[in-house]
Amino acid sequence: MTSLPPSTHAATPQATPGSPPPDSVTFADLEAARQRIAEKAVVTPLLPAPELSERLGYRVLLKCENLQRTGSFKFRGAYNFLAGMTPEQRARGVVAYSSGNHAQGVAAAAAIFSAPATIVMPADAPAIKIAKTRGYGAEVLLYDRYREEREAIGEKLVAERGLTLVRPYDDPRIVAGQGTCGLEMAAQAEATRQPLDRVLVCCGGGGLTAGIALALEARSPQTRLYTCEPTGFDDTARSLSAGRRLSNAPGGRSICDALLAAQPGELTFAINAARVSGGLTVTDSEAEAAMSYAFRRLKLVLEPGGAVCLAALLANKLEIGAGETVAITLSGGNVDPARLASALENNPDP
Amino acid sequence: MTSLPPSTHAATPQATPGSPPPDSVTFADLEAARQRIAEKAVVTPLLPAPELSERLGYRVLLKCENLQRTGSFKFRGAYNFLAGMTPEQRARGVVAYSSGNHAQGVAAAAAIFSAPATIVMPADAPAIKIAKTRGYGAEVLLYDRYREEREAIGEKLVAERGLTLVRPYDDPRIVAGQGTCGLEMAAQAEATRQPLDRVLVCCGGGGLTAGIALALEARSPQTRLYTCEPTGFDDTARSLSAGRRLSNAPGGRSICDALLAAQPGELTFAINAARVSGGLTVTDSEAEAAMSYAFRRLKLVLEPGGAVCLAALLANKLEIGAGETVAITLSGGNVDPARLASALENNPDP
Numbered sequence: 001m002t003s004l005p006p007s008t009h010a011a012t013p014q015a016t017p018g019s020p021p022p023d024s025v026t027f028a029d030l031e032a033a034r035q036r037i038a039e040k041a042v043v044t045p046l047l048p049a050p051e052l053s054e055r056l057g058y059r060v061l062l063k064c065e066n067l068q069r070t071g072s073f074k075f076r077g078a079y080n081f082l083a084g085m086t087p088e089q090r091a092r093g094v095v096a097y098s099s100g101n102h103a104q105g106v107a108a109a110a111a112i113f114s115a116p117a118t119i120v121m122p123a124d125a126p127a128i129k130i131a132k133t134r135g136y137g138a139e140v141l142l143y144d145r146y147r148e149e150r151e152a153i154g155e156k157l158v159a160e161r162g163l164t165l166v167r168p169y170d171d172p173r174i175v176a177g178q179g180t181c182g183l184e185m186a187a188q189a190e191a192t193r194q195p196l197d198r199v200l201v202c203c204g205g206g207g208l209t210a211g212i213a214l215a216l217e218a219r220s221p222q223t224r225l226y227t228c229e230p231t232g233f234d235d236t237a238r239s240l241s242a243g244r245r246l247s248n249a250p251g252g253r254s255i256c257d258a259l260l261a262a263q264p265g266e267l268t269f270a271i272n273a274a275r276v277s278g279g280l281t282v283t284d285s286e287a288e289a290a291m292s293y294a295f296r297r298l299k300l301v302l303e304p305g306g307a308v309c310l311a312a313l314l315a316n317k318l319e320i321g322a323g324e325t326v327a328i329t330l331s332g333g334n335v336d337p338a339r340l341a342s343a344l345e346n347n348p349d350p
Numbered sequence: 351m352t353s354l355p356p357s358t359h360a361a362t363p364q365a366t367p368g369s370p371p372p373d374s375v376t377f378a379d380l381e382a383a384r385q386r387i388a389e390k391a392v393v394t395p396l397l398p399a400p401e402l403s404e405r406l407g408y409r410v411l412l413k414c415e416n417l418q419r420t421g422s423f424k425f426r427g428a429y430n431f432l433a434g435m436t437p438e439q440r441a442r443g444v445v446a447y448s449s450g451n452h453a454q455g456v457a458a459a460a461a462i463f464s465a466p467a468t469i470v471m472p473a474d475a476p477a478i479k480i481a482k483t484r485g486y487g488a489e490v491l492l493y494d495r496y497r498e499e500r501e502a503i504g505e506k507l508v509a510e511r512g513l514t515l516v517r518p519y520d521d522p523r524i525v526a527g528q529g530t531c532g533l534e535m536a537a538q539a540e541a542t543r544q545p546l547d548r549v550l551v552c553c554g555g556g557g558l559t560a561g562i563a564l565a566l567e568a569r570s571p572q573t574r575l576y577t578c579e580p581t582g583f584d585d586t587a588r589s590l591s592a593g594r595r596l597s598n599a600p601g602g603r604s605i606c607d608a609l610l611a612a613q614p615g616e617l618t619f620a621i622n623a624a625r626v627s628g629g630l631t632v633t634d635s636e637a638e639a640a641m642s643y644a645f646r647r648l649k650l651v652l653e654p655g656g657a658v659c660l661a662a663l664l665a666n667k668l669e670i671g672a673g674e675t676v677a678i679t680l681s682g683g684n685v686d687p688a689r690l691a692s693a694l695e696n697n698p699d700p
Binding site for chain 2: 040042043045047048050051066067069070071128131132135295296297298299300301302333334337341344350
């Protein structure tokens with residue numbers, strides 16, 4: 001684990017109550033998002049995991065975002081964004097770049113509003129993500145993840161077609177939408193009298209982390225928050241330690257296709273730097289072992305990026321006391337059968 | 351669908367309030383079971399399924415018993431049974447015969463009480479079920495499903511070793527334990543103001559059906575209940591129509607290994623005959639299609655027998671109105687990876 005030295009806390013930009021900086025996100029934004037998405041999104045379970053808890057020696061709760069509409073938490077932010085657009089903006093259409101979960105979130109939300117959606121996806125995205133995005137009626141444009149800039153393609157479409165760009169994380173409406181996951185976690189933990197000592201979040205660009213951080217700050221302030229990232233894409237862990245945004249070395253590869261952001265978002269890091277206690281990193285093999293455990297024992301389908309928090313617990317990346325309650329996000333389940341089969345083959349133990 | 355002619359309702363044995371026949375199950379037994387299992391069992395989610403609901407044209411709720419401890423609802427009845435034994439009985443040990451989910455339920459419950467468990471399982475049971483049962487510390491004895499009588503093997507062990515036999519369904523403590531699933535469904539539906547018009551239950555010997563029938567009769571009396579069975583093992587559907595217990599033709603085969611009971615239980619049929627509106631039947635291919643849908647869209651791991659209610663909805667086995675709310679049990683998720691892979695291969699559409 002990368003611990004956060006106290007000095008970085010002071011160096012971090014923080015929202016001052018009363019005069020939020022531009023593009024900041026307030027707790028009221030999260031509450032508004034919750035009401036906006038209530039009719040369409042699933043309040044996903046915060047599931048007790050008694051066998052896993054007994055194995056690990058502390059209480060584990062699973063926030064099952066793989067059971068969210070579209071198979072990942074991304075629908076929350078995307079629907080919140082689309083719901084906040086004017087009918088005229090929606091009629092012109094939206095564009096998004098995404099490795100596949102934000103793609104489905106935007107495509108599904110756009111379909112609900114009958115808005116045209118164009119999605120820029122890497123050609124090597126999981127087939128299930130491309131097929132499901134097309135299934136929601138979106139136009140999918142494929143690009144080469146290692147040679148082309150998805151941001152440039154997206155911005156060109158904005159300019160040429162008058163579309164609205166729905167950024168995957170660095171946008172207040174997206175962060176507020178993802179924060180509804182944190183509101184639910186706090187309320188669900190309180191309802192079952194299981195105060196959350198720690199929460200682990202799967203982290204790419206940091207949108208889910210930022211949303212959950214804001215929710216817990218208000219509703220469960222004693223909770224310590226940690227990010228989980230794949231090896232080679234630990235930009236948030238290193239940035240938290242350094243107190244400033246650092247990038248990943250180019251050319252890295254990981255099976256965790258949902259978590260391959262080059263660096264933390266500007267907005268998301270401004271929120272997370274002051275609120276996250278540390279960043280954990282897991283290997284692809286550890287993510288695979290967690291996918292296998294989820295399949296065999298939890299009966300949940302997880303994609304690699306959705307399994308990194310479970311992987312961090314199974315691989316003991318964090319020292320956790322016997323009396324503690326730890327909630328982890330299982331952020332998505334859009335995995336190709338062959339990828340899961342390989343994880344199961346590499347981890348034969350039931 | 352096999353509809354139940356009105357005449358069979360009258361011909362059915364019914365419990366008279368005040369003087370229950372021996373071995374009957376009362377609503378108080380269900381409430382007692384709920385308290386008994388509360389500390390160890392999971393209150394499984396009654397999960398909204400918005401995309402499935404939009405596809406089918408009515409509201410669907412998923413009772414995710416695959417997310418129960420051991421991966422199926424069977425832990426409920428088994429733990430309730432073990433908790434009701436005396437310490438002396440438990441110290442001598444328990445024996446059960448089971449295709450694998452009751453096996454795990456009994457083995458896991460016995461492990462919690464440090465009671466020795468001997469489980470008689472068919473040699474062709476899914477490998478994951480045998481391995482997990484052994485993993486809970488039980489002694490597993492394999493038999494030939496098509497040549498040997500599991501009941502005879504179980505009763506021999508009772509006589510020779512002084513073990514207590516934990517029947518898979520035809521026992522009041524088992525039915526009461528499974529009924530906690532129905533108590534939860536009724537309470538969860540009420541809490542979210544979604545009164546249940548219909549409930550579909552995966553049916554083998556009828557223990558889960560009987561428990562849910564008793565729970566709904568008291569807590570959601572307007573709900574119509576249906577059983578779902580695999581083709582060739584539709585003994586309950588035919589027995590409901592006939593008003594008496596009928597057996598399946600011998601030699602039948604189905605991938606739904608959890609639902610291969612030869613005929614309805616005596617106790618369970620006495621409860622179900624008066625309370626179940628009809629029996630649905632699905633083919634193995636329909637069960638496979640449902641497993642694939644659950645994997646790709648719901649992100650839930652289902653075994654064939656756990657997918658039959660979902661299969662019945664996807665294959666339109668029941669005429670359901672647009673305004674209705676239908677809850678289905680997803681009763682278990684203990685499937686071998688190869689079996690699921692074959693279901694996914696046969697149903698490539700995401």
